[in-house]
Each structure stands twice: as structure tokens, then as C-alpha cells.
Amino acid sequence: MTGLPDRVAVIGGGRMGVGIAHAFAALGATVTVSETGDLDAARKRLTDSLSRAAERGKLVDPLDVVAGRVAFVASVAELPGDTRLLVEAVPEEPGxxxxxxxxxxxxVPDxxxxxxxxxxxxxxELGAALRNPSRFLGMHFFNPVPASELVEIVxxxxxxxxxxxxxxxxxELLGKTPVVVRDSPGFATSRLGVLLGLEAIRMLEEGVADAESIDRAMELGYKHPMGPLRSTDLVGLDIRLAVAEYLHGTLxxxxxxxxxxxxxxxxxxLGRKSGRGFYDWS
Known part of the structure; x- marks a missing residue:
């Protein structure tokens, strides 16, 4: 295959799903997002994401043109039959x-x-649900998708x-760097990121330092762009807990x-999405 897929489907209209749609639509792909919840909220997330990119001069085409490439549907059954790439981005629940x-x-086509x-x-394990798992893999995007530089290919x-x-x-055509890893619990990024985040939470729990001091120590001392506690707030404490429980059971x-x-x-x-986590986001 050459060039980006021209028709992309995304399952899930949350922050990650909309970010993935944004990234492909900005480069010309026609994208359909399936969201079984609040479609208006998903559309607003896309509009807000594209508007921020336009304000920073990150869109080559006009905002309304890029937004017009993305359609929203209420079920997986409504996804286009000519889809070339489908990315599932629903919550981290195996079933x-x-x-x-x-x-x-x-x-989608065969x-x-x-x-x-x-x-x-x-x-x-997820691919075992498919008739043809040879065409299936992990594409682990990072938040915020449009600005992130990495995709972990599993x-x-x-x-x-x-x-x-x-x-x-x-x-690479999306302007990001691919890192290929084999299927193992937590891959490379989540395994390391969660371990650092959990230890930072233990330090806070033990009174070693406050949240801002722990984060600033990693930002200034080790040049991390964001400290582990603020990062946990952005990821979502519920998501970090679910991943930690999975890794606890496997590793x-x-x-x-x-x-x-x-x-x-x-x-x-739960962090930024609820207004409070390790920081006050209200």
C-alpha cells in the first residue's frame, strides 16, 4: 500500500477517537466516527480540536473543509463499506x-x-474475536493525538x-514516529509510564512531597515535559487504575x-475530565 488510506473509520467519539479522526482528516482522508453515546458532544470535541489547530496554524486546509471530511454515526453497522482502515478506540474493557x-x-471490506x-x-487476545486476525494490530496513539509525535505499533x-x-x-505520513513492539503486557510505553506514575502516587501517599514538587522534580531534573501526577490527571485516574490492575495481574x-x-x-x-484529580482543574 502507498499513501494514507483515503477512507478511515473510528469506533469511539471520545477524546482519543476524535483525535485520531482529526489527524487523518487534516491530511485529506474521509473519516467516519461511530459513537453510541452523545453524538453532539463528540462533534463538539472535534470542532474544538480543529479550532485549536487552526488557531495555531496547524491546518493546511480551511477549518470547515477539514471538519466536512468527518461524519458521525450512531452505530458500527453504519460505518462505510469501503473503509480502508478501521481504528477501535472504545474504553479499556476487553469484552x-x-x-x-x-x-x-x-x-468493513475483507x-x-x-x-x-x-x-x-x-x-x-482481542484479535481472537476476528475471522482474519492477520490484518489486525495495535495502533497506540497518544493524547492529544494531533500534537503527539509517537504511535506505538503493537x-x-x-x-x-x-x-x-x-x-x-x-x-510516518501522519508526521509521527512509529515504534514497533511485540505484544506483551503494557507494551513499552504504558508499562514504563504506569510504573513511574504509581511510584509518584505512593510518594504523595507517604508524604515525601506534594504533587507539584514531585512533578517539578521530574520536569526539571529529568527533562520530562510533564510530571507523572499531572500526566495521570490528563490520562484519567480511572484509566490509570484499570491499566495498573491489568498489569498487576499479569506482571x-x-x-x-x-x-x-x-x-x-x-x-x-478522575483528573481533568472530572475537574479534580491530583490537581484542581475547575
Whole structure:
């Protein structure tokens, strides 16, 4: 394959799904986003994302032209039958992902590429829901998708070599750097990022320092662009907890979630999306 796929489908109209749609539409692809929840909220997320990019001079084409390339539908069954690439970006629930992937495979063409945006779940296990798992792999985008520089390509046990090469080429055309990893718990980025984040939460829990001091220490001392606690707020404490629990079950005690993290999630302190996490976002 050469060039970006001209017709892209995204399942999930949350921050990540809309970001993926933005990235492809900005470079000319026609994109359809399937969202079973609030379609108006998903449309607003796209408009806001594109507007910010336009204000920064990051869109080659006019805002209304790029926005016009993205359509929203209420079910996977409504995705176009000529889709060339489908990216699943629903919450990190294995059963949900397997269901929507199996439903999508019945809609898209037999030669379409199917990818999951999971940050930690096994593409090999998710791909078992498909009739043809050789065309399936992980495309782990990072938030915010339009501005991020990395896509972690996760090769499932069934993924063909040609598919990995094609998708790596697409990632480069998006202006991002592909890093190919084999299917293992947490891949490379989530495994390291979660471990750092959990230790920072333990330090806060133990009173080693306050959140801002811990973050500033990593930003200034190790040149991290963002400290681990602020990063956790942006990712979402609920998502970080779910990934930590998965890694705890697969890789052992070093990924055990701190009680402080569990308590904050139980109180609904999920980070920026709820207005409060380790920081006040209100």
C-alpha cells in the first residue's frame, strides 16, 4: 500500500477517537466516527480540536473543509463499506473491545486494516474475536493525538509483516514516529509510564512531597515535559487504575495500585475530565 488510506473509520467519539479522526482528516482522508453515546458532544470535541489547530496554524486546509471530511454515526453497522482502515478506540474493557471489533469486521471490506488503540490490552487476545486476525494490530496513539509525535505499533502474534510495514508508513505520513513492539503486557510505553506514575502516587501517599514538587522534580531534573501526577490527571485516574490492575495481574506486585489511587477513583476524582484529580482543574 502507498499513501494514507483515503477512507478511515473510528469506533469511539471520545477524546482519543476524535483525535485520531482529526489527524487523518487534516491530511485529506474521509473519516467516519461511530459513537453510541452523545453524538453532539463528540462533534463538539472535534470542532474544538480543529479550532485549536487552526488557531495555531496547524491546518493546511480551511477549518470547515477539514471538519466536512468527518461524519458521525450512531452505530458500527453504519460505518462505510469501503473503509480502508478501521481504528477501535472504545474504553479499556476487553469484552467491549472484542464485541465492537467483531461487529466491525462484518461491515468493513475483507482487505481493510483493523487496529485497536488499546494502551495495554493484548492485541493477540482481542484479535481472537476476528475471522482474519492477520490484518489486525495495535495502533497506540497518544493524547492529544494531533500534537503527539509517537504511535506505538503493537504486533500481535497473528499480524503479518507486510501489515506492520504498511501501518508504519502511514504513521510516518501522519508526521509521527512509529515504534514497533511485540505484544506483551503494557507494551513499552504504558508499562514504563504506569510504573513511574504509581511510584509518584505512593510518594504523595507517604508524604515525601506534594504533587507539584514531585512533578517539578521530574520536569526539571529529568527533562520530562510533564510530571507523572499531572500526566495521570490528563490520562484519567480511572484509566490509570484499570491499566495498573491489568498489569498487576499479569506482571506482579510492582504494579499494585496504591490505595490513594483507588480512593480518588471511588470519590470520582478522575483528573481533568472530572475537574479534580491530583490537581484542581475547575
Amino acid at each position: 467491549l473491545k472484542r464485541r465492537v471489533l467483531a461487529d466491525a469486521e462484518r461491515v 482487505d481493510a486494516v483493523i487496529a485497536t488503540n488499546t494502551s495495554s490490552l493484548s492485541p493477540t 504486533r500481535a502474534e497473528t499480524t503479518s509483516d507486510a501489515l506492520v510495514r504498511d501501518v508504519a508508513g502511514w504513521v 506482579g506486585e510492582r504494579f499494585a495500585p496504591p490505595q490513594l489511587l483507588r480512593d480518588k477513583v471511588a470519590r470520582g476524582e
